[in-house]
Amino acid sequence: MLNTILSGDLPRSKVLAAMLVAILVCLALAPFIFPGVRSVDTAARICIFIVLVASYDLLLGYGGIVSFAHTMFFGMGAYGVALSSKHMGAGFDALAIGAASGALLAALLALVIGLFSLRVRAIFFAMITLAVASAVAVLVSQLSGITGGEDGLSFKIPRALGPAFKFADIELFGVKMNGKLLKYYLVFFSCLILFLLMLRIVHSPFGRVLLAIRENDFRAEAIGYRVVHYRVAATCLSAAIAALAGALYAIWLRYVGPDTTLSMELMIDILLMVVIGGMGTMYGAVIGATIFVLAQNYLQNLLNVAGQAVADVPLLPQLLNADRWLLWLGVLFILSIYFFPTGIVGRLRKGN
Amino acid sequence: MSVAPDHSPTMARLTLSERLSVYAPVLLIIAIIILGFLAIPSNSSWLTLTVSGLAMGMMIFIIASGMTLVFGLMDVINFGHGAFVSVGAFVGVSLILALQHLSGSPSLAMNLVALFIAIIGAMGATAVMGWAFEKVIVKPVYGHHLKQILVTMGGLIVVEQLIIVFWGPEEIYLMRPAALQGSITFLGAALEKYRLVAVAIGLIVFLGMRYVLRRTKIGLIVRAGVENGEMVEALGYRLRIVFIGVFLAGSALAGLGGVLWGLYQEVVTAHIGNDTMILVFIVVIIGGLGSVEGCFIGALMVGLLQNYVAFLEPKVALISNIGLMVAILMWRPMGMIPVVKAK
Numbered sequence: 001m002l003n004t005i006l007s008g009d010l011p012r013s014k015v016l017a018a019m020l021v022a023i024l025v026c027l028a029l030a031p032f033i034f035p036g037v038r039s040v041d042t043a044a045r046i047c048i049f050i051v052l053v054a055s056y057d058l059l060l061g062y063g064g065i066v067s068f069a070h071t072m073f074f075g076m077g078a079y080g081v082a083l084s085s086k087h088m089g090a091g092f093d094a095l096a097i098g099a100a101s102g103a104l105l106a107a108l109l110a111l112v113i114g115l116f117s118l119r120v121r122a123i124f125f126a127m128i129t130l131a132v133a134s135a136v137a138v139l140v141s142q143l144s145g146i147t148g149g150e151d152g153l154s155f156k157i158p159r160a161l162g163p164a165f166k167f168a169d170i171e172l173f174g175v176k177m178n179g180k181l182l183k184y185y186l187v188f189f190s191c192l193i194l195f196l197l198m199l200r201i202v203h204s205p206f207g208r209v210l211l212a213i214r215e216n217d218f219r220a221e222a223i224g225y226r227v228v229h230y231r232v233a234a235t236c237l238s239a240a241i242a243a244l245a246g247a248l249y250a251i252w253l254r255y256v257g258p259d260t261t262l263s264m265e266l267m268i269d270i271l272l273m274v275v276i277g278g279m280g281t282m283y284g285a286v287i288g289a290t291i292f293v294l295a296q297n298y299l300q301n302l303l304n305v306a307g308q309a310v311a312d313v314p315l316l317p318q319l320l321n322a323d324r325w326l327l328w329l330g331v332l333f334i335l336s337i338y339f340f341p342t343g344i345v346g347r348l349r350k351g352n
Numbered sequence: 353m354s355v356a357p358d359h360s361p362t363m364a365r366l367t368l369s370e371r372l373s374v375y376a377p378v379l380l381i382i383a384i385i386i387l388g389f390l391a392i393p394s395n396s397s398w399l400t401l402t403v404s405g406l407a408m409g410m411m412i413f414i415i416a417s418g419m420t421l422v423f424g425l426m427d428v429i430n431f432g433h434g435a436f437v438s439v440g441a442f443v444g445v446s447l448i449l450a451l452q453h454l455s456g457s458p459s460l461a462m463n464l465v466a467l468f469i470a471i472i473g474a475m476g477a478t479a480v481m482g483w484a485f486e487k488v489i490v491k492p493v494y495g496h497h498l499k500q501i502l503v504t505m506g507g508l509i510v511v512e513q514l515i516i517v518f519w520g521p522e523e524i525y526l527m528r529p530a531a532l533q534g535s536i537t538f539l540g541a542a543l544e545k546y547r548l549v550a551v552a553i554g555l556i557v558f559l560g561m562r563y564v565l566r567r568t569k570i571g572l573i574v575r576a577g578v579e580n581g582e583m584v585e586a587l588g589y590r591l592r593i594v595f596i597g598v599f600l601a602g603s604a605l606a607g608l609g610g611v612l613w614g615l616y617q618e619v620v621t622a623h624i625g626n627d628t629m630i631l632v633f634i635v636v637i638i639g640g641l642g643s644v645e646g647c648f649i650g651a652l653m654v655g656l657l658q659n660y661v662a663f664l665e666p667k668v669a670l671i672s673n674i675g676l677m678v679a680i681l682m683w684r685p686m687g688m689i690p691v692v693k694a695k
Contacts (some may be wrong), residue, residue, distance in 0.1 A: 124637060330513060
């Protein structure tokens, strides 16, 4: 049973299994274990980022393709939901249509970019996605008539997902049964399904071929697989799933803007989560995203405290400033690629 | 058994299109200029735009040439190239601000001395940085494209953040040296003096590079290394040392480009390198990885197109370059002048 759900990819390490179970339980019961706006918000962010990072892992870890446009696809889903809700009014049909059209558009754009770059050289893809993603980000902030520009868009979601809606007049462990709870579980189960779907994909024959291409594309071509077709298909799949994650993120925040969905910082965060968790292992996305989001929310305060502690030493306070968070992430990123290319999951599995 | 056909060699003249296709990239620039001439109603603004397009193209070429050579020679893809642009811009701008008495004086000679000192300082700083970057960041990941992209991207982030630590988070505004401000009038068109200087510097760099690559022994080794590195090593040259030299030179050129770009924009931020990299990638791709000539032609095309389109339809300017890239890749998937054959 478990084997079927996990598509035959058991954790293969006791520590890893314990971590995964702990994360699953915490996320599944987050509104009850950690009541409070901020912690539930963190839990929802973790769910969404797990899907986003896993979809990136599908491309980077399994396909061996570096893309810098993943936030663009993420943003397409988010803007899709926002625009459809804005124009069609709040409703589940608007959410569904927005998410579906965002995902479709993302897959189409990925198809076009993939066909242009991957048929020549896989590294072209990295450069072209970077160029296209930056152009799209600038375009989104320029076309303020449609996208709200730098301010972004706030929109209404169906009342059933808001805190004013009560579906049962009881309190379970002190938690009100309201639409906010429903919204959390909508996000949680959607993410769970998407994640299991991706696990299924990477262990299907398709996923095996992707692995073969990553290891040796000449040989894969020689065996008779159309390398370009597989790579493009992986790109489209990953883009569509990223767009769905973006749609969930927009629903959760009831807001979409360039900073939350399209920024380069977000792209770097995603890269870091994949690398820290472990490339080419879907579980790496779970571990990476969880650790990273937690660190982002709570470690920045720590950095601030450290900065104040050394306030008298020259230059150190600037280095430890909370705004320089990205500096330390960059250092961590480089070090983890040198010394832990397989990430946390790879380490744990090897130790077994 | 069929009999082998008679061997009958024929001497056919190349057709016109075959002979022209070698020059097609150059003709394409001329085509863009002519199209611009036809599309832009006023001749004087066409001339202004052409000069600024050429200036922009030259600056992008200076930045991109190092990157394309580094790729061609050692198959290293450096996503952190923009870091050198940023550092070059900051060092150069700081020097110009420090040499206020030279750059502020109305005499052209004094201004050029200030500009020269700023350029030398920036190129020196970025060359040293390039050496460190190669040692620390690039060397451990030779032969892994995936890791190279990730690690050099990480290096770019760290350098950008360090710039903010040292120079502060605010953008720095500056004035160009006094004699390079303003514009001259030529055939009724206002041509900014600074752009003319940028075009001149770009041309000097291009011709200098061509001379080194075509006429000197080291250039011969570099070109041979781009075409087939293993063979060059088999002949007894240590390509690794040549490569470090090229990496240094490429970083220094990026620094030069950074100074020019910073003065062109009259404002520098830590993201300046990353912003230019978008155009640089497009140029490197359409030129053909590893090709200096292709890079030059591509840079001019991008610069001209960007300026013309920005004048005609500002919001399309960004997409126009991506459209150009798509069109070129449909025509020649390996870029206009593909060089790297053996890899």
